[in-house]
Amino acid sequence: MKLAMIGFGQAGGKIVDKFVEYDQRHGSDIVRSAVAVNTAEADLMGLNHIPSSKQILIGQLSVKGHGVGADPDLGREIAEENIDEIQNALNDVPVHEIDAFLIVAGLGGGTGSGGAPVLANRLKQIHTEPVYGLGVLPGSEEGGIYTLNAARSFQTFVREVDNLLVFDNDAWQKTGESVQGGYEEINEAIATRFGVLFGAGEVGDDSEVAESVVDSSEIINTLSSGGVSTVGYASESVENPSSGGLLSRLTGQSTADDLDTASTTNRVTSLVRKAALGRLTLPAELEGTERALLVVAGPPQYLNRKGIERGRKWVEGQTDSMEVRGGDYPLMDSGKVASVILLSGVYKIDRINELQQIANEAKENIDSIRDESEENLNELVNDDEDELESLF
Numbered sequence: 001m002k003l004a005m006i007g008f009g010q011a012g013g014k015i016v017d018k019f020v021e022y023d024q025r026h027g028s029d030i031v032r033s034a035v036a037v038n039t040a041e042a043d044l045m046g047l048n049h050i051p052s053s054k055q056i057l058i059g060q061l062s063v064k065g066h067g068v069g070a071d072p073d074l075g076r077e078i079a080e081e082n083i084d085e086i087q088n089a090l091n092d093v094p095v096h097e098i099d100a101f102l103i104v105a106g107l108g109g110g111t112g113s114g115g116a117p118v119l120a121n122r123l124k125q126i127h128t129e130p131v132y133g134l135g136v137l138p139g140s141e142e143g144g145i146y147t148l149n150a151a152r153s154f155q156t157f158v159r160e161v162d163n164l165l166v167f168d169n170d171a172w173q174k175t176g177e178s179v180q181g182g183y184e185e186i187n188e189a190i191a192t193r194f195g196v197l198f199g200a201g202e203v204g205d206d207s208e209v210a211e212s213v214v215d216s217s218e219i220i221n222t223l224s225s226g227g228v229s230t231v232g233y234a235s236e237s238v239e240n241p242s243s244g245g246l247l248s249r250l251t252g253q254s255t256a257d258d259l260d261t262a263s264t265t266n267r268v269t270s271l272v273r274k275a276a277l278g279r280l281t282l283p284a285e286l287e288g289t290e291r292a293l294l295v296v297a298g299p300p301q302y303l304n305r306k307g308i309e310r311g312r313k314w315v316e317g318q319t320d321s322m323e324v325r326g327g328d329y330p331l332m333d334s335g336k337v338a339s340v341i342l343l344s345g346v347y348k349i350d351r352i353n354e355l356q357q358i359a360n361e362a363k364e365n366i367d368s369i370r371d372e373s374e375e376n377l378n379e380l381v382n383d384d385e386d387e388l389e390s391l392f
Contacts, residue, residue, distance in 0.1 A: 001198040001216040003102045004033040004093045008119060009075070009112025010043040011136050012036070012105040013050070015187050019104075020049040022191040028199035033093040037086055037119070039078055039111045040067035056089050058082040058115075068110035072149050075114025083122050090123075099216040100130040103161070105153075108138030108146035113153035120160040130220060133161035134194070137282075137355065139169040144358065151359030154352070163223040163344060165194070166230060166282040168351055193233045193281060196340045200295045200329040212305060214295050214327035222325060225290040225345035228352075230282040234274035235338035236267065238302055261304065268296055268307025269314070271339035276315060280343070283351055289319040290345025297329035298337035315341065 007016030013036035023031045034050045039059040047055060057065060059078035068074040079086070101123050105112030116133065123131045135157055138146040158164040167190055173182050200214040223229065272294060276286060292315050296308050305328070312326035 001030065001100065001200070001219050002032045002098045003030055003100055003198060004090065004095075004098045005031055005035070005102045005104060006090070006119065007034075007036045007050070008079075008103060008105040008116040009038060009109050010040065010106065011109065011183075012103070012112045012116065013038055013043060013047055013055075014183070015104045015134070015136070015190055017047045017049045018187040018191045019195070022195045024049070026195065026199070028195060030195065030198045032098050033090070035089050037079075037089075037111075037115065038067075039063050039065070039075065041065035043067070054089060056086060058085060068114070070108075070145060070149060071110045072114035072153055075110040075112070076118055077114075078111075079115030079118040083118060086119060087122060087126075095127065095129065098129060099220065100132055101127065102132045102134055104134040104136075105157070106136045106138070107150040107153040107157065108136075108142060109149065113149045113157075117153070117156040117160040120157065124160070124162075130162040130223065131160075132223065133157050133164045134190075135164055135166050136190075137166065137168045137170065137351070139173050140358070141173075142169075144361070147355060148359040151356050154355070158228060163226055164228050166228055168282045170351065171279060171281075171283050190281070193231050193340060196233070196297050196329065196338055197231060197293075197295060197342055200297070200327065200340075212308065212327035214293070214325070214329060218293060218325050218327070219342070222291045222293040222323075222342055222344050225323075227290070227345045227347065228282070228284075228349065229342060229344040230280040230284050230346055232275035232278055232280045232341045232343070233338065234271045234278055235336045236271060237335055238267075238298065238337050239335075261306075264302050264304040265307040265310070267302065267337060268304050268339070269310045271296065271337060272308075272311030272314065272341065275339040275341045276318060276343075282346075282349065284343065284346040285348035286315075286318040286343065287320060288346070288348055289321055289343045291323040292319055292321060292325070292344065293342040294324065294326035295329050295340045295342075296327075296337065297331050297340070298334050299332065300328075300330040302337045303328040303330060311339070319343070 005016045007013035016034050020031050020034050035054045036050045037056045038044050044055040103116050105116035107113045120131050137150050172186050294312050308326050312324050316324045
């Protein structure tokens with residue numbers, strides 16, 4: 001699937017930067033255009049793979065390149081004022097070559113949480129291609145104001161895009177891990193999971209043709225349910241016979257006959273279950289999922305069609321959905337077999353309910369603090385003797 005990717009804000013820009021690096025590393029040819037939009041000049045300077053000509057600094061007159069200070073209302077206002085400039089940066093996107101737009105943003109800050117929905121609205125007005133969002137939820141330890149921002153942005157963003165793919169930092173950060181190290185690992189996890197998903201069907205001239213092709217239309221159809229999506233992933237290291245490993249050296253062969261069919265079937269089936277029942281990008285219950293897509297990637301010798309079909313039927317049973325698609329993604333030089341499952345139209349999500357509850361509590365606390373601050377200020381400056389006059 002070929003994408004035009006726009007990173008909005010600090011987190012969004014870094015994730016798209018990682019996507020471009022992933023694309024170059026694996027030769028998957030997913031990213032046809034990459035743009036980063038920010039109100040903070042320093043955040044743009046930290047990007048290594050998005051061309052400088054595609055790094056767009058907005059709001060220079062109002063915030064002078066220093067960011068919006070986690071204020072999504074200001075982020076939205078600046079995005080609206082500069083939407084034409086942002087659109088101009090996307091004018092040379094080869095729309096005839098892309099399958100969709102993907103806007104990536106952290107929902108806890110100000111620039112991305114406020115600006116990403118504005119851009120989604122504009123793109124949907126102009127283009128017929130789907131406009132998807134990839135929203136990153138803040139960890140619970142980041143504080144109430146970021147949770148409040150995320151809850152507000154989530155409600156807006158999900159209504160402006162054709163489907164909102166969600167990644168929850170809270171489910172991925174490790175205890176005692178440094179902030180920088182944690183985010184680098186998270187961004188790599190995001191690129192890997194969505195890279196395998198969007199890379200399915202994008203094969204080069206020397207690539208093996210899939211037995212059951214998963215192309216962009218399959219992904220689009222799965223995401224057409226709208227609402228919220230989450231992605232699961234599981235992988236296992238294998239010996240690639242084509243690389244001249246121990247197995248091929250012992251037998252002197254490098255064909256699919258080297259591999260036991262029952263073993264490859266069981267491996268694929270197991271990986272499908274691990275992907276669905278393991279750590280999803282957004283923890284959610286499988287039951288009630290509207291649509292799902294299963295992709296198994298790796299050396300073609302290990303992509304057992306019977307295992308994929310068994311996995312697909314198992315997902316049908318777990319989700320109660322009759323719209324479960326599945327296929328393989330041959331990767332000749334890979335040392336892993338990986339299973340990726342896209343669950344689209346999920347709604348049994350405890351994390352979102354918790355996010356909204358915490359956000360409501362944070363809003364009440366903020367309002368209370370503001371009222372108390374105003375009272376304290378009045379008491380401080382009040383002239384009980386009524387002898388002083390203010391300047392104006």
